[in-house]
Amino acid sequence: MSRIDDTRDFIPLRIAVLTVSDTRSLDQDRSGQTLVDRLTGAGHVLADRRIVKDDRATIADVLRGWVTDPRVDVVISTGGTGLTGRDVTVEAHREVYEKEIDAFGTVFTIVSMNKIGTSAIQSRATGGVAGGTYLFALPGSTGACKDAWDEILAYQLDYRHRPCNFVEISPRLEEGNRRK
Numbered sequence: 001m002s003r004i005d006d007t008r009d010f011i012p013l014r015i016a017v018l019t020v021s022d023t024r025s026l027d028q029d030r031s032g033q034t035l036v037d038r039l040t041g042a043g044h045v046l047a048d049r050r051i052v053k054d055d056r057a058t059i060a061d062v063l064r065g066w067v068t069d070p071r072v073d074v075v076i077s078t079g080g081t082g083l084t085g086r087d088v089t090v091e092a093h094r095e096v097y098e099k100e101i102d103a104f105g106t107v108f109t110i111v112s113m114n115k116i117g118t119s120a121i122q123s124r125a126t127g128g129v130a131g132g133t134y135l136f137a138l139p140g141s142t143g144a145c146k147d148a149w150d151e152i153l154a155y156q157l158d159y160r161h162r163p164c165n166f167v168e169i170s171p172r173l174e175e176g177n178r179r180k
Contacts, residue, residue, distance in 0.1 A: 004160045011159040011167055013073040014047035015039045016066045020079035020089045021140065022053050031078040031138075031145045038149040039076075044157065047072045054080050059092035067096060067131040073170070074157060075133060079140030081124045090124045093137045097128030104136065104152070111151045115143065132173040134166055 017039075019032040026032075029051060036046055048066065052058050059080070066072040080089030094100065104127030112120035125148065127136045134157075138148045159167040 002155060003162050004158065005162045006160065008160040010043055012044050013157055013167065014045045014071055015074040015076060015157075016048040016050075016072045017046065018049075018059070018062055018066075018075060018077040019051045019140075020054055020059055020077055021051060022086065024051060024079075026051060030142050031140050034142045034145045035076055035078060035138075035149060038146070038154070042154055042158070054086045054088060056088040056092045056095075059089055060095045063092065063096045063130075063135060067133045067135070072133060075135045076138060076153070077136070078138045078145055081126070081137050081139045083122055083124070087124075089137050090126050093126055093128060093135055096130050096135065098130045099128060101127035101129065101134075107152055108138075108148055111147050112144070115147055129173055132170065134170075 017032050017035050019029050040046055052062055066075050077089055080087045105125050108125040109120050112123060123139050125138055138145055155161045156166045158165060
């Protein structure tokens, strides 16, 4: 089973938070604030935080900017993962991914099923990697952000988590892109 190995040192990551919404301002962004509170409470560093409209090109541009920024290790977005016409965050993320973390959406669905039952089918949470940066797209509800952080990301973004975690493989994410 998974556990925290206290013999290993915690490694803080630099995490950017992106809220996708046509209506929210920073003062009204409860989901983004939930993520900020959880990641900083865990000992990570808030690298950047932005709010953008539900526009695929704009979302993808922000993601690409953070992927190329050496001060960002992880990007977590909230909002725009549903099924309506304005929900384009997943498509923007997939434009940027070099590799998709297929099981992230599956595990998120399992976690959600335990909280909201079959309504979990309406979420398209996703995760991937680009330029050595992890990217995750979460639904816009505070409950979904809490569940994703508390049940998945808090562990996978903690170097001490065993048997494995995203942090320990991070240095190897771009090994296929290096010249031999």
